[in-house]
Amino acid sequence: MVRPCPGAQGAESNYKKFGAEPADHAIGRSRGGLTTKIHLASDGRGRALGFVLTGGQVADTSLLAETLSEIRVAGARGRPRSRPRRVIADKGYPSKKNRAWLRSRGIAATIPERADQVAHRRRRPGRPIDFGDEQQARYKGRNVVERCFNRLKQWRGIAARTDKTARNFHAGLCLAATLQWV
Template identity: 75%
Template sequence: MPKATGRSRPWTDHRLAVEGMAWKYRTGAPWRDVPERFGKWNSIYKRFNRWAQDGTWEKLLAEVQKQADAAGKIDWVVSIDSTIARVHQHGATLSRGTQGAVSNHKNLAVEPPDHAIGRSRGGLTTKVHLVADGRGRPLGMLLTGGNVADTTMLATTLDTIRVPRAGKGRPRVRPDRVLADKGYPSKANRAWLRERGIAATIPERDDQIAHRRKKPGRPIDFGNEQKGRYKGRNVVERCFNKLKQWRGIAMRSDKLARNYRAGICLAATLIWIKTDLINTA
């Protein structure tokens, strides 16, 4: 955790403050309603906001991922999908520009012009694009407006995977295999995965199969072996289920996409820690 260097007064207890932050996102309550037993709500919010801006939450998530990777506890057959979160009226008060995205390792202090809010059938929504490992834990994620198509974000979402090594060496960024549903079966996505040597288990849509019958081409291998692998894709759905147990994530009330993403990183870090403790026990 960050140390109070260059500050006029020391931090209050980090554990108590983080418990207050977790309480806020777990319940979906406003910051002003954080109970006094965790400390002053304004101090807790300022600390959370500061850590969201300097990338502390991403560093904490990367640290627990690094420890799991060093222990050989990451399943690199990953699943990718997205989920929608409705934007509360308190989170949609800022003016919005053109479409943007906020990821976990490229210039964290930059807020996307649209604050990752878009208008879809459900109104104003945010879409969370996420990659989960084979045990249902978040490896990488990014936020966009809810009107952004899944298929256009596969490469960008997979690029958010950066698991540091315990010793020297570059972070691991490539999974062994990617499992995805019929929202991702474009030629561009398959070519991108093939160029990087990443195996894919992605079924074709009915319209793609019908189109190939008119203009014969190389069929996609999706036999019994691939169907067996595809059954493991539900881990990403279970990961979303865990994250959306937090009401502050299921319904976005944060004005800034950076802060909403920080709340997801907090929940994701606790998922990694809890899963590791269960497996150890």
């Protein structure tokens, strides 16, 4: 009987490292493999205002407050503006915690509910979330963030995440975002 090659018996992939990835690398395992997630806030013209780097497995909804706290927009005088008037986000961000955080700071929100939340609300009615025609018209402007990502990822180093540490990757993002503003 001929034994098959040892490589054909389901050995671990070569790209996996032994042990956990260091926290300062912002690399995590998601469905696509080892990835980095960029949580980004942009203005209405598609320019990056603030971003946070995490591993690919981190949920979007858990970092809304941290991402918005990165915003600093300098004005003509006084302190930099750090609080937006309105937040437009996709279905990755709705949660009671996020909505309460935004409400406590006086920030208006345009965030649609996920299908599971709508079904839960039908079973246990409470405070309704208005997502009428006016909100839907505002929500159409969410593609500005996607265009911001596309402009940032025109840099090959950002699109491919070739930097080993998150500090270097963050510096590249800062440089690309600065050039968007200039």
